[in-house]
Amino acid sequence: MNKISALVNMVLIRYYKHMKKKQIYDYLERLSNLLRNEVRRAGAEYGLQPVQVEALHYLSICNRYSDTPMAVTEYLGQTKGTVSQSLKVLEKKGFLSKRADKNDKRMIHLKLTGAAKKLLKKTIPTPLFSHACEHLDEQSQIRITNGLTDILQVIQRSNGMRSFGVCHTCRYNKKNKDGSNLCNLTQESLSQTELQLICREHESVA
Amino acid sequence: MNKISALVNMVLIRYYKHMKKKQIYDYLERLSNLLRNEVRRAGAEYGLQPVQVEALHYLSICNRYSDTPMAVTEYLGQTKGTVSQSLKVLEKKGFLSKRADKNDKRMIHLKLTGAAKKLLKKTIPTPLFSHACEHLDEQSQIRITNGLTDILQVIQRSNGMRSFGVCHTCRYNKKNKDGSNLCNLTQESLSQTELQLICREHESVA
DNA sequence: ATTAATAGTATCGGCTCGATACTATTAATA
DNA sequence: TATTAATAGTATCGAGCCGATACTATTAAT
Numbered sequence A, B: 001m002n003k004i005s006a007l008v009n010m011v012l013i014r015y016y017k018h019m020k021k022k023q024i025y026d027y028l029e030r031l032s033n034l035l036r037n038e039v040r041r042a043g044a045e046y047g048l049q050p051v052q053v054e055a056l057h058y059l060s061i062c063n064r065y066s067d068t069p070m071a072v073t074e075y076l077g078q079t080k081g082t083v084s085q086s087l088k089v090l091e092k093k094g095f096l097s098k099r100a101d102k103n104d105k106r107m108i109h110l111k112l113t114g115a116a117k118k119l120l121k122k123t124i125p126t127p128l129f130s131h132a133c134e135h136l137d138e139q140s141q142i143r144i145t146n147g148l149t150d151i152l153q154v155i156q157r158s159n160g161m162r163s164f165g166v167c168h169t170c171r172y173n174k175k176n177k178d179g180s181n182l183c184n185l186t187q188e189s190l191s192q193t194e195l196q197l198i199c200r201e202h203e204s205v206a
Numbered sequence C: 001a002t003t004a005a006t007a008g009t010a011t012c013g014g015c016t017c018g019a020t021a022c023t024a025t026t027a028a029t030a
Numbered sequence D: 001t002a003t004t005a006a007t008a009g010t011a012t013c014g015a016g017c018c019g020a021t022a023c024t025a026t027t028a029a030t
Helices: A002-044 A050-061 A069-076 A080-092 A114-123 A127-134 A138-157 B002-044 B050-061 B069-076 B080-092 B114-123 B127-134 B138-157
Strands: A096-100 A108-112 A173-175 A181-183 A188-190 B096-100 B108-112 B173-175 B181-183 B188-190
Touching: A002 A050, A002 A114, A002 A127, A002 B002, A002 B050, A002 B069, A002 B127, A002 B138, A050 A069, A050 A080, A050 A108, A050 A114, A050 B002, A069 A080, A069 A108, A069 B002, A080 A096, A108 A114, A127 B002, A127 B138, A138 B002, A138 B127, A138 B138, B002 B050, B002 B114, B002 B127, B050 B069, B050 B080, B050 B108, B050 B114, B069 B080, B069 B108, B080 B096, B108 B114
Parallel strands: none
Antiparallel strands: A096 A108, A173 A181, A181 A188, B096 B108, B173 B181, B181 B188
């Protein structure tokens, strides 16, 4: 009898676990749809597709090691051919400029124009989301931030995926005594502004 | 002097609020991308596009009032023409069947086939997400669920949007003394299974 | 009885996005 | 050092997404 009730318990626990997982997934998918539709709407006013707005947004939050077509490719999870096309359009429309890398002639760096920055300021975060966020109390905001951090970390860690995090959480980051910061990967010092940007080479502290 | 420091304080508070909002948005956008890419990958194995998988997924979690093309349209946030096309493809590929509504001859109901249910069982939640969720402790799962609930509620409420919730949180739901449930909108009694499905007519309790 | 609203379909064009094939440059290796 | 492999980026093609528009059929409103 004890064995049976233990078994029932196990099944129940598994069921509840599954339900919680399903619920988180369903919520995320719903949010994802709402977000994407908003980005589509916002971008449409400037003749841009959602994926193009997202590329611009990425370039506005990444550091100088991560502003290349390949980094955008990894962030958006598409193929480099696709991204190359999107970037071509964005350049033609005057939202970004390209310049070659000093050291590695294969690479180019992408730079947002004033028009792009203006566009992003107006559209990201999207109005609906922005409005909603302002109606959340401090406590809820913290809950959400923590929750999203948890899930993102696990997802990215469990898959050998690039994490695109900021220096503060990176194992290559070295804080000097005088307050300055050094990247142990590139051996370059980083400004305060730069420390807040996401990096393609980011690896979480073990 | 007091005035100045108060002003500085105000500016700082506004800045931190903005940063938190930006961070939540950035995280959500990143998660959204990861999710969409996974759905794309999963769907590709069956020759389906992401949006088609999402339509099937919606139909697997909605109740009998909400299994129409128009409801799918509202859930996915696209135009009805677009959705009509997607559904036609899904029907042709044997993932769903249509049947006319008894009362309203304009409406049709969509029903998933066995093949569709099998597909969903294998692909939703997506492998990567599923795996990640299992590596989260109970506490994190609750944090995330609560956080997402908060933000979804506010977003949907603040925009006169359909909330697509379950009966339990709906103002039309009436719990009888004998444990049975009635929908005050349709005046029909609802089974326990049905109570867990999302509804197009859902309105949160005031 | 007429008009308006709602559910759904059909068609078209611009765009996405993966697949493939290609060039140029740098890194690895024998 | 010569060869090979790996990496960054571009070009092109085709299947399919998606909004816009126009349409039919049915029900609701006046």
